[in-house]
Amino acid sequence: MDQTGTMPAVSNAPAATAARSTFAQQRRRQLLQGAIVLLLITLLPLFVTNAYLRNVLVLTLLYAALAQSWNILGGYCGQVSLGHALYFGVGAYAASKLFVDHGVVVWFGMLAGGALAALLALVVGYACFRLKGHYFSIATILFAEIGLTLLHNWDYVGAATGIQWPFGADSWWTLQFARDKTPYIYVALGLAAIVWLVTWWIEDSRWGYWWRAVKDNPDAAQSLGVTVFRSKMAASALSAFFTAAGGAFYAAFVSYVDPDSVMNFRFSLLMALPVVLGGIGTLWGPVLGAALLIPLTEFSRSYLGGGGNGVDLMIYGALVMSVALIKPEGLVRLFAKRMAAR
């Protein structure tokens, strides 16, 4: 307590400056880690040639992107949405409709779907953000269910039949590749990398700090100038945008959409679970979680769950329960240094 200066005095105390540079170092280190992981995954397709495994790789990368998007609203801003399948489906359908009916390039379809989903997120947010805790989560489930029901009965988008993408030549514009699925790996990787980068940026941005304040203590946040409602809306729109982009990609990947294949409740959970597994509100958590959960889900379904014997579900359920109960901070804490733990 030997500081006597008034507040505006610049603090050149060695401790403060050192802390700031350590933080900057941490940030650079994270980027370096990201670059290394990106490089490694880029090289992966050279070694993994099995078609089934490549398929799993695409899905894992897609879910890494989706989980990271969900993490923006759920992990950083603390709003547990269990209806994100709505945005995934909107993206998938928007891209499909635009391509099949109007020949619009898939890349634009991703953007359009994302924008539409962001708008929808604002509507949903307007209705739901006044709700607290479980009321909010359940309301999000309902919005997705309403979306699903509407899709089932709306002829413009093919009702229960859905929309089939026409067969055509391989092309990067339409993102259709009949035999060699390698491009899908790279597009999914690109998507995951972009959302990861956005998360990295969030971690040291004004919005990021505000979101975490809203998550921890909305009242205190308000007293410090944070407009809670607007913050939640921003997080929701951003999260929805990328989720929809992922949906658009998925539609191109499987060349087909129907209501249950893109807006089912299980997608909502599948987007959130990797985050819970890996670490809520962390930079690498969603990626780690997806890397573990998706291959496990796929393998157990292919090798064990065939014929609906439910073994895959049992393993899946047991895994989720175990992580939730044993290491709820997420597996990323196993590698915990303060940086990874953020």
Next chain:
Amino acid sequence: MNAAAWLQVLASGLLMGLVYGLVAVGLSLIFGLMDVVNFAHGEFLMLAMYAAFGLFSFAHLDPVIALPLVAAAMFGVGAFAYAGVVRHALRFKANTGMVQIFATFGLATLIQGAAQYLFSPDYRSIKGGWLEGHTLNVGGVFLPSAQVYAALVSVLAFGGLYLLMTRTDFGRALEATREDKGAVALVGIDSNRVFTLGWGLGAALVGVAGAVLATFYYIHPQVGASFALIAYVTVALGGFGSVFGALAAGVIVGIVEAGTAALLPPALKALGVYLLYLAVLFLRPQGLFGKL
């Protein structure tokens, strides 16, 4: 649609709504007690239905007789779910809400998988029970006896629950723990014990619902999931933690669903309920009888 048709809709909706209320009240009780949404609630219902089916198929016990047995078994399941799973989820300070959602959801998936594995995904139904095939004709309105039975059981269950909550020591302990968990420890009430029994009670109630539903509903591993959503809506509509709210909301949901099915294509019948719920939430975020 004429008045007679509407009366039929109202009656059917009321009967089904009473069952919805019964399905939901256990969930509401648990939440009111300890702020936990049991995402495995639908699976509890499913287990109860299978239990009734099993007792009918192998022990030749009509579901009406088997009801107390099913309720008792589900009491055990609920108590175990708390003591074995949920209690551990609650010891974490940060993100408790999320952890508990996913812990119970994991349990739900596990139970569903187990049911699929043990019982196969085939649809089952109880054929030849006492209530089979009778339909009551009350002034032009047709009421299947199984559904009337279900509604009556629900009313009785709510009555019993009311008496339990207000007249017994356990009920008062439940209410006290609900209001102030810290204070009850000071008067010698072990909140862990209360929670365990509370979960048991909640599961027993949905067990009763399962036992009555088994008399006229198809039984399969995913049946819980379809009821679960209705249960969440009912609880949220009535207000988390409100027993009376669950009853009132259940009836409302049943009638709105029946009305919607009469007016719109059957595939859209859930929409009426969802929209009603969202409208109520917008105007009254804590539900009809809940506290925020």
Next chain:
Amino acid sequence: MTALVEVRNLTRRFGGLVANNDVSIDVRAGEILGLIGPNGAGKSTLFNQIAGAYPPSSGTIAFDGRDVTALSAPARCALGIARTYQVPKSFDSMSVVENVMVGAFVRHASSAAARRAAGEVLAFCGLERRAETMAGELTPPEKRRLEVARALATRPKLLLLDEVLTGLTPSEARQGVELIRRVRDAGVTVVMVEHVMEIVMPLVDRAIVLNLGQVLAEGTPPEVVSNPAVIAAYLGERRRAA
């Protein structure tokens, strides 16, 4: 000269209870004002309405010449009103410096600037050595200090302190008083709700005593403390006036 805060005819009801009954007070720029009174006097209610936690049932509040009665808490923060909470509401998923940064972001858009500003505030409040500690791991007096630091980071003109000295050991309280004096010396007006008369009276320039929802007395500490009505109001509670 208009006062920094002008509360006029403020009334606040909670159901049937009238917590503030036609209260009118001024807060003068640059002063340390004490809001005191027995339990249930309506101090917290008045405090919260000035902070913007909830609106009055009737009456007006003016800050720095403008009517803020209908303004939300975040808007008031932007204008220069900051507050602390009696039970510290720290952001436990973040470190101490990050907690303070949340406040700094009202005045700085870039996180580098906010971090720098937060560092300065932490130094001012004596918490610089705990900058990287997680907020949840602080000791209780440190948490109080963090509350103040966070509020200061918003560069307020008015700092509202809610029982920030209650329950501290004498030496902790002395340090707290030191900090509050430095805050005022830096140009911030301070309004403190307090219970502990013997700590508050030597610190404040003026005191306003509330009782049963109304203003009972106001003046300098010696004036207030020797006021027979004030003594009578406290009589049932603690007979230690000054």
